[in-house]
Structures are given as structure tokens and as C-alpha cells.
Amino acid sequence: MVHKAVQSFLEYMQIEKSHSSYTIQFYKKDIDEFIHFMKENGIGSFKEVEYLDARLYVTTLYEKKYARTSAARKISSLRSFFKYCLREKLVSENPFLLVIQPKLGVKLPSFLYxxxxxxxxxxxxxxxxxxxxxxxxxxxxxxxxxxxxxxxxxxxxxxxxxxxxxxxxxxxxxxxxxxxxxxxxxxxxxxxxxxxxxxxxxxxxxxxxxxxxxxxxxxxxxxxxxxxxxxxxxxxxxxxxxxxxxxxxxxxxxxxxxxxxxxxxxxxxxxxxxxxxxxxxxxxxxxxxxxxxxxxx
CATH class of the missing domain: 1.10.443.10 (Intergrase catalytic core)
Structure with a gap:
């Protein structure tokens, strides 16, 4: 059921949202990492994921010293995924809806003279x-x-x-x-x-x-x-x-x-x-x- 929901979401992002294969790969990677977190914490399905679980996951991202941009992307990916699951009635709430993303400083783009x-x-x-x-x-x-x-x-x-x-x-x-x-x-x-x-x-x-x-x-x-x-x-x-x-x-x-x-x-x-x-x-x-x-x- 877990993997079926992920596959359905990825097809939706590719076909209906017209995201590139490169973007789809990142969505899959971010969701797969969260599934691994679920297994480590005894969470058997997406329905069981609560707001506190989402907060704990964000904490683990900081503990692993992910860059702010990477952490923000992962949170955004999961928020979009659970939004889709909520629309498809696969879950009853979006646990990442209220999770605060890390503030990103303005990074000046590097260029060549x-x-x-x-x-x-x-x-x-x-x-x-x-x-x-x-x-x-x-x-x-x-x-x-x-x-x-x-x-x-x-x-x-x-x-x-x-x-x-x-x-x-x-x-x-x-x-x-x-x-x-x-x-x-x-x-x-x-x-x-x-x-x-x-x-x-x-x-x-x-x-x-x-x-x-x-x-x-x-x-x-x-x-x-x-x-x-x-x-x-x-x-x-x-x-x-x-x-x-x-x-x-x-x-x-x-x-x-x-x-x-x-x-x-x-x-x-x-x-x-x-x-x-x-x-x-x-x-x-x-x-x-x-x-x-x-x-x-």
C-alpha cells in the first residue's frame, strides 16, 4: 500500500503536473528516505503519521547536518506528497502542513567574468x-x-x-x-x-x-x-x-x-x-x- 501510494503520486506529478524526470527523482528520493524513517520508528502506514512524527523527522534532518536548502526541499516534497494523499483519501490529515521550514538566506549566485x-x-x-x-x-x-x-x-x-x-x-x-x-x-x-x-x-x-x-x-x-x-x-x-x-x-x-x-x-x-x-x-x-x-x- 505504501509503495503503491508513492508510485501513484509520482505518476501524478509527471503526467498532470508535467514535472521533469530529474524533479521526479528527487521526490522519490525524499519520500523513500521518509519511509525508511517510518520503519525505524515503527510507523506502518502513511495514515499513522502524525504532526509530532513530522516534527521528529525534521529534527533528524538537522541532526544529520543537511543544508537548509536540502532540508527545505525534503519538507516541501513530503508536504506535497501528503497533500496528494489527503486528496485521494489515503490519509485523514497532512502532518507536514504546519511544519515550519528553515529560513533560507539569500545566496548570491556565482558567475564567471x-x-x-x-x-x-x-x-x-x-x-x-x-x-x-x-x-x-x-x-x-x-x-x-x-x-x-x-x-x-x-x-x-x-x-x-x-x-x-x-x-x-x-x-x-x-x-x-x-x-x-x-x-x-x-x-x-x-x-x-x-x-x-x-x-x-x-x-x-x-x-x-x-x-x-x-x-x-x-x-x-x-x-x-x-x-x-x-x-x-x-x-x-x-x-x-x-x-x-x-x-x-x-x-x-x-x-x-x-x-x-x-x-x-x-x-x-x-x-x-x-x-x-x-x-x-x-x-x-x-x-x-x-x-x-x-x-x-
């Missing part, structure tokens, strides 16, 4: 098919600010070279068109004509734009690996998280005078508040510039 982005581009060895792919991948991600998961799902037909736009399927399967510039356009054409054709040696069962060394679809994990390797080749300090490309895209647009609403639409943010975090970054950039160059700073 334009000079650092240039070093990444130069790290791509465009004499090889994989190097051509890496250059096209990096150029498109920086040109559009798309998420790794969105990038992995792009198909050949989603690229319109006449208008230099790409159709992106975002969170909740919301679609948006994003323009890209000449650098990305040229890199994509070279990759498609001289790189992808060499990697996909026979008629493929998929239409994904970016492929791995064997010609199969490039996964989000594969994209992360590529970016990490480029970071090493460029001799840049620190670890390159894929979202840093997205953060760099938004930060550089705002630094160069783009308006907030346009950046919000390009990023695919439902709420302006999600985009406003980048104003903190640009303000910090302005402050540092002022302190470095004003004669009376």
Missing part, C-alpha cells in the same frame, strides 16, 4: 568532433542561459537558423523561444555539419542535438562532466557548476543594461523575485568597480 568565459571558449579543441560539440554546447548555454536539463532535451528541429532562435522546453513543460547570437550560430553550424555527423555514424533512434562520443543523447550528467573538464583545461580556479553559465548569462546582460523583465522571460522564471537575486550581483559589481576606480573611494 567575461574574461573567464573567453578562457573557457579557448579551451575547446575545435579540431576534433567532440571539441566542436563542446564549443557549440558552451556557446549555446552562454548565449541563452538555458538550464542543463533544458539543453540536454533540445532536438535538431528546435533550432531555427533563419531567425537564430531555439525552442526550449522549461520547467512544467513550459515552452519559450530564446534568441542567440552569431558566435553560437556559427559554432552550432560547424558542430552539426562537421562534428555531429561524425559522432552519429548511422541512422539514430533519437533526434537530440547534443550527442556523446558514441552518438547517443548527451545527458545532464554528461554536460556537467564536459564543463568540469573545460574548467580544468582553462586553468580556472574553483569548480565550474553548470548553473554558473546561466548565472553569467543573466549577470552580464544586466551589467550591460538589459531590463529585468527581459532577463526574467529569457531565463524562464515564473516570478520576477527569482530574477531579482541577480540585481544583488550587479550591485556588488558596481560597488567593486566604484571602490577600485573612484579617486575618493
Amino acid at each position: 567575461e574574461e573567464e568565459m573567453e578562457q573557457l571558449f579557448l579551451a575547446c579543441d575545435v579540431s576534433t568532433p567532440l571539441g566542436k560539440r563542446n564549443r557549440a554546447l558552451l556557446e549555446l548555454m552562454y548565449a541563452t542561459g538555458i538550464r542543463v536539463s533544458e539543453c540536454a532535451e533540445i532536438e535538431d528541429k528546435d533550432i531555427d537558423f533563419d531567425f537564430s532562435t531555439v525552442l526550449v522546453k522549461g520547467k512544467g513543460r513550459k515552452e519559450r523561444y530564446i534568441p542567440f547570437g552569431d558566435f553560437a550560430r556559427e559554432a552550432l553550424l560547424i558542430y552539426i555539419e562537421k562534428g555531429r555527423n561524425e559522432l552519429v555514424k548511422q541512422p539514430s533512434a533519437h533526434n537530440r542535438l547534443f550527442v556523446n562520443g558514441r552518438g547517443g543523447p548527451l545527458t545532464p550528467r554528461g554536460i556537467r562532466y564536459i564543463l568540469t573538464e573545460l574548467m580544468k583545461k582553462a586553468s580556472l580556479n574553483g569548480k565550474l557548476h553548470p548553473h554558473m553559465i546561466r548565472h553569467s548569462f543573466a549577470t552580464h546582460l544586466l551589467n550591460n543594461g538589459a531590463d529585468m523583465r527581459t532577463v526574467q522571460e529569457l531565463l524562464g522564471h515564473s516570478h520576477l523575485s527569482s530574477t531579482q537575486v541577480y540585481t544583488h550581483v550587479t550591485k556588488e559589481h558596481l560597488r567593486k568597480t566604484y571602490m577600485n576606480f573612484h579617486p575618493r573611494a
